[in-house]
Amino acid sequence: MRLSYKWLSEFVDLTGVSPEELATRLTAAGLAVDSVEPRNHGVSGVVVGHVLTCERHPNADKLNVCTVDVGGAEALQIVCGAENVAAGVKVPVALVGSRLPGDVQIGKAKLRGVASEGMLCSARELGLETRWLPAHRTNGLFLLPQTAPIGRNVVELLDLDDVVLDVDLTPNRSDCLSLRGFAYEVAALLGRENQFDAVAKSQTSELSSAGPLKIHLETDACSVYAGQVMDATHKSESPLWMQMRLLASGVRPIDCLVDVTNYVMLEWGQPLHAFDADCIEEETIIVRSAAAEEVLVTLDGQTRILDETMTVIADPTKALGLAGVMGGQNSEITSTTRRIVLESAAFHAGNTRRTGQRLGLHSEAQQRFERGVDMAAILPALQRATDLLVSLAGAERDGGPVVVGAMDGNTLSRSIAFSPARCNRLLGANIEPAEMRSIFHRLGFTLTGHDTAGEWSVMVPTRRMDLQIQEDLVEEIGRIHGLDSIPSTLPELWISKEAVHLDHRLRSATRHALAWQGMNEVFTYAFVSEGAANALLLPDHSPLAHPIPLMRPMSEERSHLRTHLLPSLAEVALHNLSHGAAGGQIFEIAHVYLADSLPLLQRPSEPWMLGCLWFGSTPESFSERPRLYDFYDAKGVVESWLTSLGFDQLQFRPADESWLHPGRSAQVLAKGVCLGSFGQLHPLVMRSLRLPHALYGHFDLDKLAAHLPEHRLVSPLPKYPQSRRDVAIIVPEEISAEELLKAAEDAVHARRGEVALRAEVFDVYTGKGVPAGHRSIAMALTLSAEDRTLTEDEIQASVDGVVESLAEKYGAILRGQDSGHASRME
Template identity: 45%
Template sequence: MKISYNWLQEYIDLGPDMTPEKLADLLTNHGIPVEVIEQLNKGIENVVVGHVLQTEPHPNADRLKVCTVDAGGPEKLQIVCGAPNVKPGQKVPCAVVGAELPGGVKIKRAKLRGVESQGMLCSAGELGMDIRLLPKEQTEGLYILPDDTPVGESILRVLGLDDVVLELELTPNRADCLNYRGVAYEVAAILGKQPKFAWTEQAAETGNPAVSPSSDSQAGPPLVRVRIESANCARYAAQVVRGVKIAPSPLWLQMRLLTAGVRPINNIVDVTNYVMLEYGQPLHAFDLAEITESTIVVRQAEEQETIVTLDGQQRTLDSSMLVIADAKRAIGIAGVMGGENSEVRGSTTDIVLEAASFDAGSVRQTGKKLGLRSEAQMRFEKGIDPTVLRPALQRAACLITELSGGELAGPPVEVVQQPAEELEIQLRVSRTNQILGTDLTVDQIGAILTRLGFATVTVDADTFRVTVPTRRPDITREIDLIEEVARLHGYDKIDTTMPEGVLSQGGLSKQQRLRRTIRELLTGMGLLEVLTYSFTNPTWLEPLGLEESSPLRQQLPLALPMSDERKVLRTTLLPSLAEVVQYNLNRKNLDMALFEIGKVFFAKDLPVTELPSEDVKVAAIFTGAFGGLAIGEKPRKVDFYTVKGIVEALLANLGIKQVRYQPAAVPGMHPGRTASVEAGGVTLGFLGALHPEVTEAWDLKETYYFELNLAALEEAAEDKILFRALPRFPAIERDIAVVVPLDVPAGSLELAIREAAGELLEEVRLFDVYQGEQVETGKKSVAFSLVYRAEDRTLTDEEVQARHNRVIEALEKGFQAELRS
């Protein structure tokens, strides 16, 4: 919100000692930060209003004119001007000799093509004005002033450039300061003064001759009828003004709007914007002749109803949107934008002024759906004071009759569906001092509340009953009142105290440590971490061939998706990582090893009645080659064993032992190259190759993937790291090769070996799997290397052989294994 210092002084006496800088500090220190202090005078001195008496062609230049100008001095000035729009009779800014312009430009006597020039006629840009907000005709050449502008008057006073603008950085809850009325109340509370309003609620209650309708116009039925047919409108008022003449606004009104960053349009629209800035009440003007049957209806839009808004765009509405309509059609979108079919044009003579109180949520939702944003909409969204609706309407009607020559046609027509109610809150003095760490008295707190304009009643020695004015919708609880007391008392006056309480040493939880460890291990093995959206497209799951009952299909739809590609919460990380791989393959990045630690979400029921369950997964995806290359080496293509080796190394470093890999059927994975990962009877996840149909559907090359459940890893991981001395005694190594059926996993053989060999077995390693001429069809030869060692002695051959024989016997009984010579 931009606040003009001079304009603000009309509502609050700031005193001779106050400066814009001091005021900015006061506001900031009391909870209303001032972000920017802008001097409108960008360096202008001795620029006055000049009257162009006559112009003559320059004798030596076709594009220059020699002008005779009255600048209010004893003599007329001769000024050479190149502006295309200079004409006799105009009032324009004139920089006399000795004047300065923004940018350090100094005006001196000069000769232009042999003709003396005693000054300079100025454009808006040369005065440092923001030409983006000015009408086009005022930006192409000299800035033309109204004919009644006094000659010789300082241009700073005429254009309001002797002013300072404070830009407030308001938080969303302080909607009351989105207007001068609210800021005046705030400044008055800080300074301990009373705000003064030339046009206030008092004018609405007592009446004002300036806006009283003529006696002739009061007779008969109202010229406009109002009907509310929606709960999203609490109050609606309309005032007819007849005989208006559409014209540019007077200079003072245009300059006031420019200080607020609002573009002047015409006297009717400018008044509605001006009063909105004064009161915070958005207003709108309709052309009465365009309102069918002179009837205004506030209703919900019909499905697929259309309206062309003031920006010339056709909008398609739905039943959630509130509209202003006449007897046949919508003429405006409530709180957002008016309709082109009822706009005030140059030919308009009779208007209907609208002031209303619309539901904030309805306006916000409508603006978001339609992609519209306006100053009025912003105020409706944050909440307006319903009690200023009628005063603002009458204030606007007064100004319009004054500036357009019209007159009021009857009193305002007002329909109230939900009367405004003031909120009462109890405030305890003891609680206030406890929260703030102060020792304020009852009288001190009462004085602060009075300065804020809050009515108070003393309930007992410790309690106030506070009536909160409707202009402060942000105050709803006792703690809000305590914050107001703190602001007005002064944060700098509250003593600093040391916090009290039990101190606890910070640290990471087991899951946090586990995530860090996993991240370090995987990056150390050459994988890159990625972060992907938790939102995905449900069509990504179609290639996986999921059954209808699959939990992966229980995707939670988003109420307001960011796009069609991000409309549900994911149930697996696979589509998210596959999308990253697809994106990179399309850009010729062919070798990838990526991982993510992220959440998946499962809806407990559809339609949703409670929050979904959330699981954290560790997933990685591989394609192309993996690992660094030495000189002369060829790229090593990723295969099943590459991925299995990474998973094995990860689990081993987490202290997870007795891991089993079993063939598994997982949706979307290759049936012959996929395994489940288990430890201690708990399934940790799975790994393997994507099904060829899936890679084809997703436009990928041969791709491998693993996904582990972080909760299962946390349960299986060993928290403590055990250290032991290096072995002092030698080891004995034995090799064993057995022939087993093809469907026997090597991992099962390894677990049987470890169990049979007992505690003397230090290491077992698979080093060969063979199928060929020397092995019977349907079987395979599997060879292991076994290392035996004791920590307290040197093992004998007899001890090792006994253990080894137990291993052979276990394999023969459990797997029908045959010892291969």
């Protein structure tokens, strides 16, 4: 909302309060002012001039030599090249010594041999808001009304001595979409009298008997409708003062009729609309629901297909406009219009918003209707617009306004119970009841009484629809009193360690463990497109393949609740890759939404899921060149994370998830329970997600929490030296390394129970020297005892036992044994 400081000062005395100070006070009260911008960008010394003569320049075809009366003793000779300069027009004249925006100083000049004593100015040269001016006002000179006094300062004439405050309103403050609302607000903040109501009454004439219009309300989407019939011919322009106020407010001046409706909307916050009365059959307005596939051509020339959820203004034969959104072309005001119907109404906020969204329309009027308009302003705004049209456009009333619906604003006011003691307790302040009464009075609220317990009854006017409960009134007291004046106090909180739920602790521990390993947490939308899960190659019977649709989605890309985290994480990866990142490792902990059936018959399940994505290549470091993330990067992160949670003896089995590569993925088990899966993405999935290379981990944290170990097993540090021996064996490819490690540990434990063995794989080799269908696996065997240092014989006996056991169970042979070489032992 663009707020004119000069216009506001007509209703509230702003003496001694600069625009900057007012902006600070408004921002502190919850109405954030984004900018304070003076309309004058450096204009000085520019006056109104009357062009007396205009003749062709003797030495230039596109220049004219004008004599201009600027109110001085003698007329000035000024050379001008504007096409619209002519004898008799009044224009802004920059005198010698004056300044224009951009620090341009005007001096005497000679143009093609002819002296020029100043400059005739265009709108752009004056720094006017040309983006909101009609095209004909921005081409050539900015022509002034013939009534403009010669010699008058243009800064005053065009209200360039004004300052505009750009206020960022929150959706609940619809009352401040008008000068009326700001007058109440500023008067309350400054402790000064609000003159809006007094000024409004002085500008409004007496009502006459109802006019010939007939109105029928046939829908609950309109609670009040008022119409005024007038004889009014088309007038090209509104007064200059009105145009300047519209420009300051960011509204384009068009013609007198449209400008009056916009001016009153800015003043009162009540949108108005004018119909050509001769286009309304039987002088009858019907407010009804649109018929299915009813067609209306709106004022923008677009053909709109309507449905039953939309509300239209109609006559007995046709629709005339979309209620609260846009009028129809079939009742548009034109140069041939002789009679008009001026509309002022209250349309249902939600219905107006949905209609605009479905048709892709948005307007200043719609913005106000969808936030809610003040019922008490409907008739006064209509009267105000009628009086302006009578005085400015020569219109004549055809009777008085016709009103249908509940119009008494007083009966619509709300009474809210209020306790001064509770107010102070909630604010942590000590504000006197007398000051609270004063604040309510300045805001335009009334106190209808209070009982012996100190409870007040506060009548809130209809313009403040955002105030519904006592806490809302407490907030009003706090912000008008000044939040900076309320002392800061720390709340008393009791913290219980047992109050932290296990699920929360698990998520927190997971975040810390993954971040410690260099992964970055991301937060993505829970909404995805309908086909987002199609890339995962899911079978049709899978609940992951059937996302839940939203009733009113933000867009087609955000139309369903996600069933899987991979599509969302893939979006993040693609964004990073497209912006020059070589790769990354990210994770997200979030809900997915799984329905038992569609359409929903019961609330869907919302499990907490962990999704991890490794994409692209690793970062370059001092010790390692960049390389593609591989299976073992993901396995290392997963193992470290689960181990930190207390899981031991993890097992890895081939995964059977449709989105994972069948030969480069694994599921993780602990004591026979599957905790999740990870691995390289299936090539078709990567192609569908447009990822060149990626690995993904998928874990159900709710299931994991149910199997979280209650106690952690901790082994003491060894007291005696450990001994390591490396052995390389050749086994068939189908035998997993995990089986070999387990068999090695079992062999040592079975033969020598006092000897502990920790076996790890450090190399896997296929190629020359290894038979086809086999592979070489090199294991590091670390042996120790709790009560002594092992002898060489004990170490060798244990290693021999491992080799014999592996040979017996899996047909393993020591690498090089078949060629006569000694077994590889160190």
